[in-house]
Amino acid sequence: SSGINAEYGEVVGTTYAFSYRDTFKEEVTNETLAKIAGYSRPGWEENSTEVFDRIQADLECCGVSIGPTDWAKSSNASVPSLATYWVLTHTNDVPDSCCVKNSTNCGLNMADTTGDTIFKEGCVNALFDWFDDKMIIFVAVIVVLLILQLMNVCGMYMWRRCIVHGF
Numbered sequence: 001s002s003g004i005n006a007e008y009g010e011v012v013g014t015t016y017a018f019s020y021r022d023t024f025k026e027e028v029t030n031e032t033l034a035k036i037a038g039y040s041r042p043g044w045e046e047n048s049t050e051v052f053d054r055i056q057a058d059l060e061c062c063g064v065s066i067g068p069t070d071w072a073k074s075s076n077a078s079v080p081s082l083a084t085y086w087v088l089t090h091t092n093d094v095p096d097s098c099c100v101k102n103s104t105n106c107g108l109n110m111a112d113t114t115g116d117t118i119f120k121e122g123c124v125n126a127l128f129d130w131f132d133d134k135m136i137i138f139v140a141v142i143v144v145l146l147i148l149q150l151m152n153v154c155g156m157y158m159w160r161r162c163i164v165h166g167f
Helices: 002-019 021-037 048-059 123-165
Strands: none
Touching: 021 048, 021 123, 048 123
């Protein structure tokens, strides 16, 4: 019974994730926006700067949704910068983790660059592109787990039947 409930849970969870992809993407964006606001601030959520740098380097992305300009000081006074702490000391810079060839200070004055020295895609889009690329693997893993759980339930049923009937 619990195996069957687990199977239904996985199917329902997967269906929910596919059905509410836009809502999930919005939530990821909101969480990421909260993280970029305190990027490089001493004492700001332990390891969040390192995690953000790792994500940018691994996914080859920069910023949250727009791209490198997410790191820039906003030119529009009514629209605050996303990286509120970062722009206090880095007006037009991006973190070095945005650079195609990461090196010290490679992100200086690169927030509005048009060259190919920094990653252009925002990290939320890069993350969802990565998920889309790996979707067949996710589906295959879920199917295999469902089959294994079904075999487990059938095996337990047969084992119980043997004990009850003395086979």
